[in-house]
Amino acid sequence: MPLTSPQHLVLAGGGHSHALVLLHWCMHPQRRPTGWITLVNQQSSTLYSGMIPGLIAGHYERSEIAIDLRRLCDRAGVSLVIAEITGVDVRQRQLQLRDRPALSFSQLSINVGGGTRPGPLLAIKPLEPALETLDAAQGPASPPFQLLGSGLAAMEVAMALRQRWPKRRLQVLHRPESVPSRLLSSLSQLKIDVLPSTALNPCGPGLRCTGSQAPEWLSSSGLPCCPDSGRVRTQASLQVLGHPTIFAAGDCAVIENQPCPPSGVWAVRAAATLAHNLRAASEGDRLRQWRPQQRALQLLGGVNPEGCPQAWALWGGIQIGPHPWIWRWKQRIDRQFMERFDQAPAMESKAMDCRGCAAKLPAAPLEAALEAAGLKSLGTAPEDAASLGKDWLQSVDGFPALISDPWLNGRLTALHASSDLWACGTSVASAMAVITLPKTAAALQQELLSQTLSGLRSGFEPQGAQLIGGHTLEARSEAPTPLSLGLQVSLSVNGKRPARPWTKGALRAGDQLMLSRSLGTGVLFAAAMAGAAQPGDLDHALQQMGTSQHPIVEQLQTLISPEPEALLSCTDVTGFGLLGHLGEMIQASHHRLQVVLDASAIPALPGALKLLKAQHASSLAPANRRSWSLLDPTQDHPAKVILARAGGSGAPEDDQAMLELLVDPQTCGPLLLGCTESMANALLQANDTAWHRIGVVQAMQE
Template identity: 35%
Template sequence: MQVPATPIVRDIVLVGGGHSHVVALRYFAMHPLPGVRITLICTDAHTPYSGMLPGYVAGHYSYDDVHIDLCRLCAATGARFIQAEVMGLDREARTVQLRGRPDIDYDVVSINTGSTPQMRALGATEYAVPVKPITGFNQRWLQLLDKVAQTTRPLSIAIVGGGAGGVELCLAMQYRLRAEADAAGRAAMAPQFSLFTSGGLLPTHNAGVQARFAKVLAERGVQVHLQTPVAEVQAGRLRSAQGEWFDADEVLWVTQAGGGAWLQSTGLALTDNRCIRLHDTLQSITDPRVFAAGDVAAMENFSLEKAGVFAVRMGMPLAINLQRAVQGLPLHPYRPQRHWLALISTGDKFAVASRGALGFGGAWVWRWKDWIDRRFMQRFSVQGVEGLAGMTSAATSANASVQLSADEAQQAQAAVAMRCGGCGAKVGASVLSRALQNLWVQPNPDILLGLDSPDDAAVVRVPPSKALVHSVDFFRAFVDDPYVFGRIAANHALGDLFAMGAQPHTATAIATVPPGVDRQVEATLRQMMQGAVDVLNPVGCTLIGGHSGEGAELALGFAVNGLVDVNDQGQMTGVLRKSGMQPGDVLLLTKPLGTGALFAAHGRAAAKGRWVQAALQSMAQSNQAAAQTLRTFGATACTDLTGFGLIGHTVEMARPSGVQVVLNADALPLLDGALECVQQGLLSSLHSANARQQHVVQNAAQAMGHPLWPLLVDPQTAGGLLASVPANQATACLAALRAQGYAAACAVGHVRTLAAGAAPVHIHIRPEEVDAKHS
C-alpha cells in the first residue's frame, strides 16, 4: 500500500495499460508531483508489447518476455493499480465508470486502451477471433496450438487483414505451427494458411517492401486473396464480398482497428472508427479534462498510422501535459515524426526494415529489431522497475505545485498541519455522510436503530433461541485498490463466524483514512465501504454503524456479530469449535497458502502481477459455503486460517483437543508465486514471530530445514478454513468443496493420539516427493 508523503489533492487516472501509459508511469516516478495520485485502470495485470507479439507467436519469446507487468510497475512507481473493466465516463461528475464496482474519481483522465478490429462482416463477432485486445487472442492462440497438435486433418486458417500486422501474424503463426508439426512427426498435419485483404498488401509501405512480402508469402504457400473483402463468416468457412466461399476452421481478424464501443456513450467527439479526436496537446476536442494516446487517439492535424512507435513516443508528452493540466499551466503540443522506421518480421528470425521509400531485410535486421525490443522491455523488467521504487520522494520537486481553489487550499493546509488526536482526528461529518449516502445495506428486522436512523449507538434485538457470536478484526491496507481492500477486510472478519457455524447478523466498522482534500478522502472512503458492504450484504450481515478517523495509512476493521442456536437449557447447538479433533480424523484446508509472502514481495515490487491478482481472488472468496459443506460431512473441529499461519492455527486446534496433528508438507496447496517469494527471502514482517513456534513441532530441526517451512508459518489474510473430518467422509467432502469452487481444497494431514511428552504437531516430510513437485 502506497503511503503518500503529502495529502492527496488531485487525481490523474490512466484508463488502459497501453504503451503510452507505461511510458508515462515511468515519467511520473522520475518526476513526481506532490499531492497528485496516479491511478491505472486495466482489465489485465499484464500488458503485451505489440512489437514482440509476432516473436511470441513464432516461439522466439516467452509470455513474460513480451508482457509488461502493470501491477508490479504500479507498485514500483507509486501508482494505484485497479483491475477492472471500464464502462464509460461521467464527465460532469468527473468519474470513470466501472463494471460491478463504484466509479473512480478523476481531475484529469487519459485513455490508452489500444484498439479493437472493426468486425463488420456478418457473423464475424461470433466466428472470428480479433487479434486485439491481445489478451483474448492469446487465450485462443493457446487453444489453437492444442487443437493443431491433436487434429487428424490439416486445418485451414484464414487471416483477414493485409496490413503489416496481418502479414506478420500470418507468417509467425505458420512458422510456429509448421515447426511444431515437424517436431512431432506430423508434417502432413501442418495447417493451410490464407490471407484476405480488401486492398493490396502492406498498403502504407513502399512497393519494394510490398513485393518482398508478396514473394515470402508465395514461397511459404500462403494463399493471398487481394481485393477480396470478407462479407460473412460462418462456422468452418467465410464468404467474400464477391460471393465465393472459402474453408476456414479458424478466422483471425486483423483489419483497421478502432476504439472500444463504450466510448460512444461518453459524448466525446469520435471518428467513424470510435477513435477520440484530439488537439495537438493530446486533449479531447470536446473536454479538456480528457486526454488520449496510442491507437485510440485521432489527432486533428496529423494522420497517424496505428503503430506502436507513435504510442511509445506519445508517452512522455502525455505525462508532461497531464501534470501541467493539474498545475493549471499551458500545455505543450505533441509533434509526431514525419518518417518512422518499421521492422517487420517474417516468422523466422528474419525481418524487413521499411522507412519511407527505403526497404531492406536480413537476419541481421531481425537481430537489430530484437535488440531494440529487448532494450525497451528492459525498462519494465524486474531490474528496470527496481530503480523506480523509492524514487518518488527523492525526485519530488519542491517548486511543483497544484492549482487549487481557495476552499481546497484551506483543506490542504489543514491536512498538512499538526493533526489533532482524540475526536479531533475524526473524518469530517459532511465528508462521511457523502461517502456513505449511496451505500445500500442489507435490511434486517432485528435492527431497531442503525445506519438508516443513526444515533449515538445502534440498537439490535437478539432473536429468541439465539446466542450472539462476537469477533473483531482490523488491519492496515496491503493493496492500493480501496474497493478490493474493503472486500477482503470484510471477508476476513466474517471468517471467524463461518468457522464456528454462525449466521452473520450485524457489523460495525472502524476505518482509518489518510488526511487530504475532502473530495479525495470521500472517494477513498466510499470505495472502501462499498467493497465491504458488497461482501456483507450477500451473507445477510447488516452494517449498522462504525467509526472513521484519520491516520497515516488506510486501514479497516469490523466488529462482527453472528447468531447460533441455543436450546431450552441455554446450550449452543450446531457450533463448531477448535477443540473437537478426534484421532483418525483427516485435516482439510480449503484455500492455498502464501498471502503473507506474496504481499511482502508486492510491497517491494517483486511479485508478478498475475500472482498478486490470483491471491486477491483467493482472499475475496467467501468461506461461507465451505463451512456449510464441512458441517454437512461431520466436521469435528474448525478454524479459519489467518495471522498465526498453518502451524499456529493447527496448534490452537490440537492442544485443546489433546491430540497430535501430522501435517504433510508435500500436500500443501500453494498460491502461484508463493514458493518463489520465500526462496528469494521475501517474507512477511510477522514471519519471525510465527517461526518461533518451532517448540510445538515434534521434529522441528528437520522441519525448519525444509524449503516449505516459511510457508508453514506464513501469516494468512482471509485464508481458508482448516477443519478435521472423519476419515470415511474426507474424500466425499473434498469432492463437494471442489465442486463449490474451492479448487485448491485438499487433505493436508491427519490426527492421531498424542503420545506422552510429544509435541502437538509433527511435520511429515518426504524429500524426494517435495523436490519433484517444487523443483
Template identity: 40%
Template sequence: MFSDHLVLAGGGHTHALVLLRWAMNPKLKPAGMITLVNKASTTTYSGMFPGVVAGKYKIDEILIDLRNLASKAGVSFVLAEIEGIDLKEKKLLLSGRPEIEYSSLSLNIGTKTNLNSKSTISVDKCLAVPIKPFFQSYKFIVGQDKHKDDSSAKPFVIIGGGLAGIEIAFSLRKRWPKRAIYLKVKSGRKINNNLLTHLKFLNIEITQKNPSDLYPKLICTGNKSFDWIKDSGLPLDENGRVLTKNTLQVLNYPELFAVGDCGVIKDHPRPSSGVWAVRSAKPLAKNLESLSKGLKLEKWKPQRKAIQLLDINSINKKSKAFMSWGEVMIGPFDFLSRLKESIDINFISKFDLIKDIDSEMSSEKEMIKCRGCASKLAFTPLRSVLKKLDSIEPSADDSIDIGILNSSKNLIQSVDGFPALISDPWLNGRLLAFHSCSDIWACGGSVVSAQSVVNLPAVPNNLQQELLFHFLEGVNSALTIQGAKLIGGHTLESRKIAEDPFSLGIESSLTVNGTIDNKKYFWSKGGMKKGDQILISRSLGTGIIFSAFMNGKVRPYIIDSVLIEMNKSQHNVVNYINQLTIVKQHPKVVNACTDITGFGLLGHLSEMLESTNNDQLKMNLEPLKIVLKLDHIPVYDGVKELVDKGFESTLAPSNEVFLKNIDGDKNLKFELISNNFISNNSLYNTMLKILVDPQTCGPLVISCPSIYSERLTKEGPWIKIGFVS
C-alpha cells in the first residue's frame, strides 16, 4: 500500500483554511508528503464576489494565493485540472499529465454552474457565460462595461431567480446605473415580496420569458457536480454530492474525505453554501491530523440552516443588506450591510497573516536562497578554476562537438542542472529539460537524447518513488515533443534532513545530446558581424520574479504567466531558422547565438562579444561593440516593480561584474541607448538590474544579418534589441 501521501484535491475555502492552520502551526501538520492539486493558483472568496461586481472591492482583494499558501504550509502545489479518480489503485487522475498516487485524499473541488436549463441555450456561447468560474464571469462583466451608461444597449440578463442571482442583479445595478437589466426566473418561482419591491425600485425587470439569443446573459442557475464525480463510483446523493459520515469520511472509503459543496453528510442534507465550507475546516484539519497518527476521528454535526446576507449595494444611499434564515427574510438594513462587510473582510484578512511569515528583508543574508539556474556558481570563481584545469578542453560554447556520426551528422553534448525551482516535481522536470536543451538549441542543434542524475530527499522509499516518477515523466514529456528520448541516468539520496515540502528537495542535472546536420550550420557564440541585428526570443526577469516568489512577495498572475512562458519549448524556433537556412542555401542566417541563463543577458552577450573579438584580433581586425536599445528589451510583467522593492536573485550581485563592460574597454564594450531611460536615474538602474538577472528557461539571443532579422521578427517570437557596431 502506498502510504504517507495526503492529497488535497481542490483549493476551495475548506482546504485554504486547513493550509492556513498548518502554515501558522507547523507542528499540527500530518507527517509525510502533502500535495495540493488545483486548476488555478488562486481561489476566489465567493462571499465577496458580488462586492467586486458592484465595485466595492477589487478582484485582487478577494483572491487567496494557493501557491504561496501551500509554500508557507510546507505543502507541494500542483497546478492541474482533475479529471477522475481511480478508487482501486488510489490515484487522482489529472488532465495532460501523470496521475498522483495517494494514501489519503480530501475532496474540496466545489461545483460548477448547472447549465441543463433550456433557458440558458444561446446561439452565441460568448453571450451566455456561467457565474462559475468567477474569473471567467468577471471578465465577461468587465467586457460589458462599455455599455454601462447606454440605456439603449441590449438588456443584460441574469438567468436564475435564486438568492445568488438576485444579489448579482443588485450588484450590476450599482455597476451600471442606466443599462437595462433583466432577471429571468422560472415559471412559478416566487420571490420574497420585500426583495421584489427593491428589485423593481432599482429598475431590475423580472421576466419569465426566454430572452433573445442576442442578449448577453450571466447564468446563475444553481450548482451541479463535475462529471467525473458522477463517474467515479463514489457514493452520491440525488444532487450528485459525495456522501460522507459525520467524520467527513466518504462512506465505505475511510481514507477519503469530502467537504464543501462537493460533499454532504448522510442524513444531514443542506444546500450549497460557503458557511458550511468554512465551518468544516477545523474538523477536517483535526481529522486529517488524527488519521495520520492513527487516532480516533471526531464527529461533526453541522447546523441545518445558515444565515445568508444579501447586499443591495444601493446606487445613491448607504448600502443595505437582507438577512435570510431558511424561509425567514428580514431587512434591508444598513447595519446588516456593515455586518456582512465585517465578516467578509475578517475572513479574507486571515490569509494576510501568512505574509508576516518571513515578511521583512532587513538584510541580504535573510533572503531565501534562489533556486533554479540562479543557484549556479558565480562567473568569477568558475572562470578562475577552469583556467587552472589544463585537462579540461576550453570552449567558447556551452555545447561541445564530440564527433561525427555514421550518418555524417555532428553529435553535440551539454549538461545543466539545478535544485528544484518549484514544488511540482512534474513541472520542475519539464523546466529542467527545457533549460538544459537550450544549450543545444543555441548551437542550432536538435535534441536526440538525454540522461539524468537525480538527487532525491531522504524520505521513505514509496515517497521517493512517487517523486522520481513525476520528475522523470516531466523530463520525458519535454523531450518527446522534440522527438527525443530519456535514455537513462543515475539516482542519489540526499544526506541532508528532508524539509517540507519534500518535492523541493529534488536536485537534478541533465546531460543532453543533440545533432547538427552539417558542421557549417553550427551556431557558435562568436562570429558576430558588423551591422548584425541582436534578436531575443522571450522576456527577461525570471530570477527577480522567483526571488520575490521564494519570499512570498509576488502576485499570483505574475508567477502564473511566467511559468506558462517557461513551460514552452523553443525547439520550433530553431527548426524554423534551420529550414530557412536550407531554403536559402546560406549557412549564415545566424552568425552567432547564445542562450540567456545564469549570467544574465549582459553576461552571456559579453561571452559572445569576447569570443567574436578574439577572432577579430587574430585577423588584425578592429574589435566590435554591441549597442543595446534599453527601450526594446522585453521584460515580464511586474519585474520592474519588484526590482524597485529590492528583490534580486542571489546570483545577481556576482553578475554585476559584467556592468563594467558598459562603455568598457575597446575589446569588450557595450553601449546602452534609450529614449526613456536617462543614465543613473531610477528606471535606468532598474534596467541594469534586469540586464544581470539570471534566467531559468531563458531566451535565445541571436546575431544575424538585417536581411533576415526583419523576417524573423515578423514570423517568430523574436524582438530586435540592438545591433553590432
C-alpha cells in the first residue's frame, strides 16, 4: 500500500548507502520520491571508508576522501540537518535528536554505520577522535603504539601507520588463528611486532580495531536487532522486520538469514535497491529484493619494507599479491568512486539570488522609495531600533530561509533580528513572528512550523525573551525543493530602553572601532550555491552565526557602568556590509569625521577571502559596492574612510578581496562599535574575547 499523503522521508545518517542514494537522485531527479526529504547527520561531510587507510598513511588529504553531504543534498533537493541522533520513537514516528526537537517522519531510512566494539584503548570508530589522536602522536615515541584487533582492517591500519611513522615502534595484538599467515609475515617484514592480545598494555597509546557494533540507540528504540552486534534486522527489501515504513542498510543493518559482515562493499551495493524501494514504497509499487553475495573482492592496501605502497587482492581464501599494480588498481577504483560525487549535476547555471539578509532590497531603491513616500529621514538617518516612549525599543527584521534546516533557520532569524536591539545596548524582551509557509499538505506545514518556532525559541529564551504571538501565511507561489526553503520568517522584537541607548550617530574623534566577529557569510553561502565552498568553512560560519551575541552585550554594559561615556556608538553589520553600515555611522554623527581602517586587522571567516579572490560574490554585493565611494576623495573633501594595511600594501588581489569583503552582506553579522581607547583595551584583555580592533576615528582634515 502506498504511504498516505503527506510524506516526509527522513534519511538517518550519512553513510555510503545514503550518499549514493542522494547521488542517484541528483543524476535522476525524476526518480526522487515526492514530498519533503531530510537527511540527518552529525557532520556535513562523510569520509569514504575505502580511502581511510590511505589517509592515515599520508597518501591523501582529508578533503580528497570527504563526501560533501551539504552540496549533495542541495543538488538532490534534500534538506540537511546537522544533529546527533539519539533514538527512534517508533510509535510516534519521530527521530529523536540531541538538544533540539524530534523530527516527525512518515518514512524512515537508517544508514548510521557502526562504532568499534567496547574494550581497552581508543576506538578507531568514530574516526574523528582517532585521527586527532594520530595527529597528536607523531614521531618515534615510547612506549610503542598498539593496535588491538584480528581483522583485516586492523592489519591495514597497522601497515598505514608504518607508512605514517617509518621508525615508530608498532605492535599488533591479535588472535593468531584469525589472521592469514602471509599478512603476518608482511607485518614482521615491516618491523611491526605481532603479539598475542594478552600482551596488551591498556594504559599505553593505541587504537582498538575490534570489529563493528551498531549504535546502542537502535536496540533501545525497540527495533529488532541482533543481540551480539546490535545491527537492525531487515528483510531482503531492506525493510526493518515488522516495520514496513522503516528501511535500513549498511553496517548498522543485516538481512535476516543472509548475514554479511559489516563492510563498505555491501553498503555501496545496497544503495541501488534502497533508492528504488524508498520511491516504490511511497507509491505502492513492487519492491526489489537484494541478495548480497556471500563473498566480495577485497583490496587491502599496504607497504613493502622499502616503503613503497603495495596491495593484496583477497577473494575468500584466495590471496593475490602483495604487488604495486594491485595498489594502483585500488587507487584507480577509489578515485573513480569519489569522482562520481564531483560529477553530480550542478545547480542551474544562471545567477541565483542569495538568501538570508542578502535578500534585502539594495540601498539605492530603498532610499528613493522612502523619499517618494515622504519618509526620507528613515533612509538618511536610520537607527537600529525605534523608541516606543521612554521605556521600550522596537525593531523588525526577517528574510527568506537561508538554509534548509527549519529549526536552525528559525534560530538564525531570531539571533539576526535580536542584533538590532543588541546594537542599542539591550536584549530582547519579547517578539512576534510572521511566518510564511510553502504551499503543501497541512501535516508538512505543521512540522515546518513546529521546527521553526522551536528554533526561534532557542534564540530568544536564553536572553530572557518570549515569543508572545504572531501570524502565519501560506505562500501563493510554487513550493521549492526542498520544501523547507519555502519558509519566510519576519520578526518584530522589543526590548527595554536603556537610560542612554547606543546610537549610530555618536562617533567621536579618537574612538576605536571594534568588531565582534568575522565577516564573510555572504560570499560563503553564495559560493555554496555554486558548489565551491568547503564543508568545513560553512560549518565554521554556521557555528559563528548560531552563537548568540547577547552575552557580549551584557559584558559591555558591565564594563561601561563606571564610565558610560566610554561607549556611545554601535551598530550591527548586516545586509549592506561593514562599509555600508560604517558609512551610516559617519553620516549620522554630528562631527566631520574620517575613519582609518586597518585591512590587516579585519577578520574574515575561513575560506571567505579565497572565494572573493576567485570572484565569487553575493547577489547583493554589486549594489553594495556603491559604498566604495566612501574611500574616494572629492575635489573639496578627503575620503571619509581610509583603508590602510599594517606593514604596507598587500598584493593587488589581496587588496581587491578586502574591498569585496567590506561590502559582503552579513547574516547574523558582528556588532561594530566606537569606544574610547581604554575601553578597547579592556575588551581585548578580557578572557575569551571576541573583539577585533579594526580602526580609529579621527577628525577630518580640511
